[in-house]
Amino acid sequence: MLLQLSAEFEPQSDVVPWLLSQTPAAALDTFEKSSTTLYIVNVERNGKIIYTWKGSGGNTCIGLYDPLNKENEHLYTFEKDLHIISCSINNEKTLLAVSFLQSTKEERVNHLLQPVSKCLTLLIEIHPVNNVRVLKAVDSCIRVQFLYPVADRNPFPDSHLLLISEDKYIEQFHIHVVTEEPHKVVIQNPGQLPRDRVADDLIWAQWDMTEQRLFYIVPKESRNILKCVQFYPDENFNLVLEVPLEISLSDTGLKFVNFGYDYYQDQKMEPRSLNLQVFTSKTGSFCLCSCEAPDVSKDVTYSVSFLHKGYSKSFTVALQRTDYPQVKEVAFLNLDYYVAVYLPGHFLHLLNTQHPDLMCYNLFLTGEDAQINMLHSSSIQSPFKSAVWDCCSGRIFTVRINECSLVKFLWNSKLDSDRLAALHCALLHVRNTADLEMQIIQWISENLSACYTFDPIQEFIIASLYWAMCPETSKLEKLLPYTSLLYWNGIIPGITCITDIISLPVLKVQNCKGFWEKLNLNLECVKYAEPHLHYNNNVLRREWFKLLSEEKAEERGSTTYMKNIFENAKKVLSNLAAWNVEERLVPLFQEEDYQQRLLMGLMVAELKDHLMRHLQYVERKKIDQIVLDYVSKLLDLICRIMEAVWRKYNLQSCILCLGERGSAAEFAAFHIMSRILEAANGMCLPLPPGFHTLHVGVGVRCLPLHTLLHYIDNGLLHLTEACAMKLLKDLDNTEKNEKLKFGIFTRLPEAIGHKVCRLWNHPVTSNFIARNYVKLLLDKLRNKQRNRPVADRLSVHVEFLPLNYLVDMLAAVEEPGLNSVEGADNVNAKFVEEAALKQTTLLLEL
Structure with missing residues (x-):
C-alpha cells in the first residue's frame, strides 16, 4: 500500500468516552443505544472539529474537539430533535453559527398558526450563552462558515461569517462584539449586522479553509467561468482570478465542496452527476479535477485540468473487477505535489502537479498497491493538504506516501514508467534522507541494464539536484533541468490519456504575494516558452x-x-x-x-x-x-x-x-x-x-x-x-x-x-623522442625557408625505406610550394635511422 493513513480523529475513542463521562449513570444505557447519532458536522481551519449528538431526552447537542489538547467541550444544546445542516464557530469561540431544518411534525403543528420556514440559520452567543440572532429563515438550505485569520496574524477584531445559500448566492456578515462584563461577550447592534454580497448566480462552490479562498462557478452563454475570491485579515476580499472552463455543468442546483457535511442529505442523495474539485499547492500549481459518476461495469473517465500549465488531461481506465460494490464517486485527494485519484477496489493514480507533461511521472497503481487501509467509504473529503475526512464514519486521517512501500514498489516494478515515477516520487517526497538515497543507489547498481527508455544514473543525478536545489528560491525550479529525458512515448497499461489545450487563468490583482505570485510565475513561463528557460549543456x-x-x-x-x-x-x-x-x-x-x-x-x-x-x-x-x-x-x-x-x-x-x-x-x-x-x-x-x-x-x-x-x-x-x-x-x-x-x-x-x-627505457620512447626532435628541427627549417621557391627543393634519397617514409611524412606537413627539405642536411640522420629501425623491428616482431 503506497498511501498510508494515520488517524488524527476517531469519534469512538476521542469523543464517546467523554460523552459517557458527562451522562448521568441512569441514562448511560439509553445513550449507548443512541451513540450512533454522533456525527461530524465541520472541521475548522485550526483543526478543531464540530460534532453533534442526540441527548437522552431527544435534545440536539453540539460539541467541539480540540486535537491539539485532546479535549472536548460542550458548546450548545437545542431542546429539540433537529436536523443540523451546517455549523461553524469563530476563532475566539464566542460565536456559534448554526443552520438546521425544522422537523416535519413541527411544521404541521404550526402551519395553521403561522408559516414555518424550512431552514433556520442562527447566530448564537455562547461564551457565555446569551442572545440568539436569526440570520435567515428560508425554505432553501444554508451553509455557514466563519472566516479565520491566517496563522501568523493576530485574530480578527471582528468576526466574519459566510452564508452560502442554495438560492445561488453568497453573503458575508460582519459581526462586532463588545465585552459588557468580565467574561461576557455581546454582539453589538445585532439587528443591523453589516453584510456584503460576495457572489451571485453560482452553480458550484468550494471553500479552501487553509488559504481562506472561495472558488465558485457561474454559468455564461458560451461556457462556464471559474472564479476565485481571496479573503484577507483586514476584512477585505478581492476577486483575484477568472478562467473559462470547457466543462459543462448541469444547472440543477448549487453543489457544495468542503462546506462541512450533512449526513442525512448524503444518505438520500443519488450518485452525483459530476464530482468537481479544485486543488492548489505551495508551488503555484492549480488543478481542477472532475469525474462523472463511475459505472463499475464500464470504463471510468476523469479529467485533471492543469490550469497553471494551460492544458488538461483526460484519463480513461478500463476496470478489471466487476465484483466490487458500487461507489458514488471517484475520490480526489490533495497531496500537495500530487493529486491522488482513488477508486476503492480498482486503482490509485498519483498525478505529478509540478511536471504533468510526461505520463512517466505519474504513478498508476492497481491491486494491493492501490489499497488504502481504513478508507472504504465513498463519502470522502480532502479539507486540508494531505488530509482525508471519511465523512460517514467521522474519522479524519493524515495521508502520506509510505517510504518503505515506495522503495518496494521501485524494486518490484517491471515497467520503465513505474520505475521513473517511483524514483521521482521518492526524491520529491522523502528527499534529504541519506538512508533512502542509499537504497535508490543500491537499486540503480542492480538495475543499470533493466531500464530501456532512460538512464537511471542520469535521472537520479539530475532529479536529485533539482529537488534538492529548488527550495533555494521561488523561480529556480523553472531554470534547472528536472529530467534527463527530452520526451517519453511509452504507454501505461490499462489507462489511456488525451491532452487538450485550455485557456489560461487571468489574474485580476497586481503585485500579488504567496500562492498567487507563484501561480503568476507559472503562467508567465507558459506564455513565454518555459522549456527554453531550463539550463542545458x-x-x-x-x-x-x-x-x-x-x-x-x-x-x-x-x-x-x-x-x-x-x-x-x-x-x-x-x-x-x-x-x-x-x-x-x-x-x-x-x-x-x-x-x-x-x-x-x-x-x-x-x-x-x-x-x-x-x-x-x-x-x-x-x-x-x-x-x-x-x-x-x-x-x-x-x-x-x-x-x-x-x-x-x-x-x-x-x-x-x-x-x-x-x-x-x-x-x-x-x-x-x-x-x-x-x-x-x-x-x-x-x-x-x-x-x-x-x-x-x-x-x-x-x-x-x-x-x-x-x-x-x-x-x-x-x-x-x-x-x-x-x-x-x-x-x-x-x-x-x-x-x-x-x-x-x-x-x-x-x-x-x-x-x-622518458620514464620508460625502451625503443618506443627513443622513437618518440626522435620524432619530436625531427619535428622541432623541421619546424625551425620551415620558418627559415618560407620564401624559397618550390624549384629549389633538394631531392634527398637514402636507401633505407623506414627513413624515406619518415622524411616523406615530415615533408607532407610543410606548407605546399614553400618549404624545402634542403634542411635535411642538418638532421641527425643516424639517430633517426636507428630509431626507425628499432620501431620496424618491434612492429615486425623480429
Missing part, C-alpha cells in the same frame, strides 16, 4: 571541446578567463570538502585532472550566467552559492554512487596494484564506473578528479589487453598522466607488460606523452 559542451583543443589551450591557458575558470573549480572542490569530513573509501580527488577541473569551472560559469539572466532580483552572492552547491552536490552524488559500489563489493580503498588480476567484484565495479562515465558524457557532467585514473586502473586489472585497447580507442576509457606514470613505474619489462605499455604509450595524448616518455 549544449553551450557548455561546445566551449569545453573548444578549450580542450591544443591551440586554444596554448592561446588562453594563461589568460584571465582561464584563471577564473580554474578558480571556479577550486571553489567547488573546497565547498565539497567542507561537506565531507569523513574519509572517502574510493581513492578520488588525489590528482589535478586538468580536463575535469576545466569542465567544473566552465559549468560554474555557464550556470551562473544562466541564473543571473533570469534571477535579476537575487543578489550575486546568493547566486554564486547556489551554483557552487549545485556543482558540488553533483560531484558528491557521483562519489556516493562510487562509495556504495565499493562497500557493496567490499573493495579496498586502493586497488590500483596493476601487477595483479582483478576479481569478479572489481569487474562489476568497472562496469558501473563505465555506466557512470557514459551518463556523464551524455549530459556533459564533470566527474571527480581521479575518476578516469581509477577507471583505467581497474580496467587494466580486469580486461584482456585487446579489450582494454579497444575501450581506449572507442573513448570508453580516458588515459591520464597519473595512470600512465603509475603504469610505467609499477610494471616491469616482461613481454606481457611491454605489450601493455606499448599499447598504452602509443595511445597517449601528445601533451601527456611529452611528460612521461
Whole structure:
C-alpha cells in the first residue's frame, strides 16, 4: 500500500468516552443505544472539529474537539430533535453559527398558526450563552462558515461569517462584539449586522479553509467561468482570478465542496452527476479535477485540468473487477505535489502537479498497491493538504506516501514508467534522507541494464539536484533541468490519456504575494516558452571541446578567463570538502585532472550566467552559492554512487596494484564506473578528479589487453598522466607488460606523452623522442625557408625505406610550394635511422 493513513480523529475513542463521562449513570444505557447519532458536522481551519449528538431526552447537542489538547467541550444544546445542516464557530469561540431544518411534525403543528420556514440559520452567543440572532429563515438550505485569520496574524477584531445559500448566492456578515462584563461577550447592534454580497448566480462552490479562498462557478452563454475570491485579515476580499472552463455543468442546483457535511442529505442523495474539485499547492500549481459518476461495469473517465500549465488531461481506465460494490464517486485527494485519484477496489493514480507533461511521472497503481487501509467509504473529503475526512464514519486521517512501500514498489516494478515515477516520487517526497538515497543507489547498481527508455544514473543525478536545489528560491525550479529525458512515448497499461489545450487563468490583482505570485510565475513561463528557460549543456559542451583543443589551450591557458575558470573549480572542490569530513573509501580527488577541473569551472560559469539572466532580483552572492552547491552536490552524488559500489563489493580503498588480476567484484565495479562515465558524457557532467585514473586502473586489472585497447580507442576509457606514470613505474619489462605499455604509450595524448616518455627505457620512447626532435628541427627549417621557391627543393634519397617514409611524412606537413627539405642536411640522420629501425623491428616482431 503506497498511501498510508494515520488517524488524527476517531469519534469512538476521542469523543464517546467523554460523552459517557458527562451522562448521568441512569441514562448511560439509553445513550449507548443512541451513540450512533454522533456525527461530524465541520472541521475548522485550526483543526478543531464540530460534532453533534442526540441527548437522552431527544435534545440536539453540539460539541467541539480540540486535537491539539485532546479535549472536548460542550458548546450548545437545542431542546429539540433537529436536523443540523451546517455549523461553524469563530476563532475566539464566542460565536456559534448554526443552520438546521425544522422537523416535519413541527411544521404541521404550526402551519395553521403561522408559516414555518424550512431552514433556520442562527447566530448564537455562547461564551457565555446569551442572545440568539436569526440570520435567515428560508425554505432553501444554508451553509455557514466563519472566516479565520491566517496563522501568523493576530485574530480578527471582528468576526466574519459566510452564508452560502442554495438560492445561488453568497453573503458575508460582519459581526462586532463588545465585552459588557468580565467574561461576557455581546454582539453589538445585532439587528443591523453589516453584510456584503460576495457572489451571485453560482452553480458550484468550494471553500479552501487553509488559504481562506472561495472558488465558485457561474454559468455564461458560451461556457462556464471559474472564479476565485481571496479573503484577507483586514476584512477585505478581492476577486483575484477568472478562467473559462470547457466543462459543462448541469444547472440543477448549487453543489457544495468542503462546506462541512450533512449526513442525512448524503444518505438520500443519488450518485452525483459530476464530482468537481479544485486543488492548489505551495508551488503555484492549480488543478481542477472532475469525474462523472463511475459505472463499475464500464470504463471510468476523469479529467485533471492543469490550469497553471494551460492544458488538461483526460484519463480513461478500463476496470478489471466487476465484483466490487458500487461507489458514488471517484475520490480526489490533495497531496500537495500530487493529486491522488482513488477508486476503492480498482486503482490509485498519483498525478505529478509540478511536471504533468510526461505520463512517466505519474504513478498508476492497481491491486494491493492501490489499497488504502481504513478508507472504504465513498463519502470522502480532502479539507486540508494531505488530509482525508471519511465523512460517514467521522474519522479524519493524515495521508502520506509510505517510504518503505515506495522503495518496494521501485524494486518490484517491471515497467520503465513505474520505475521513473517511483524514483521521482521518492526524491520529491522523502528527499534529504541519506538512508533512502542509499537504497535508490543500491537499486540503480542492480538495475543499470533493466531500464530501456532512460538512464537511471542520469535521472537520479539530475532529479536529485533539482529537488534538492529548488527550495533555494521561488523561480529556480523553472531554470534547472528536472529530467534527463527530452520526451517519453511509452504507454501505461490499462489507462489511456488525451491532452487538450485550455485557456489560461487571468489574474485580476497586481503585485500579488504567496500562492498567487507563484501561480503568476507559472503562467508567465507558459506564455513565454518555459522549456527554453531550463539550463542545458549544449553551450557548455561546445566551449569545453573548444578549450580542450591544443591551440586554444596554448592561446588562453594563461589568460584571465582561464584563471577564473580554474578558480571556479577550486571553489567547488573546497565547498565539497567542507561537506565531507569523513574519509572517502574510493581513492578520488588525489590528482589535478586538468580536463575535469576545466569542465567544473566552465559549468560554474555557464550556470551562473544562466541564473543571473533570469534571477535579476537575487543578489550575486546568493547566486554564486547556489551554483557552487549545485556543482558540488553533483560531484558528491557521483562519489556516493562510487562509495556504495565499493562497500557493496567490499573493495579496498586502493586497488590500483596493476601487477595483479582483478576479481569478479572489481569487474562489476568497472562496469558501473563505465555506466557512470557514459551518463556523464551524455549530459556533459564533470566527474571527480581521479575518476578516469581509477577507471583505467581497474580496467587494466580486469580486461584482456585487446579489450582494454579497444575501450581506449572507442573513448570508453580516458588515459591520464597519473595512470600512465603509475603504469610505467609499477610494471616491469616482461613481454606481457611491454605489450601493455606499448599499447598504452602509443595511445597517449601528445601533451601527456611529452611528460612521461622518458620514464620508460625502451625503443618506443627513443622513437618518440626522435620524432619530436625531427619535428622541432623541421619546424625551425620551415620558418627559415618560407620564401624559397618550390624549384629549389633538394631531392634527398637514402636507401633505407623506414627513413624515406619518415622524411616523406615530415615533408607532407610543410606548407605546399614553400618549404624545402634542403634542411635535411642538418638532421641527425643516424639517430633517426636507428630509431626507425628499432620501431620496424618491434612492429615486425623480429
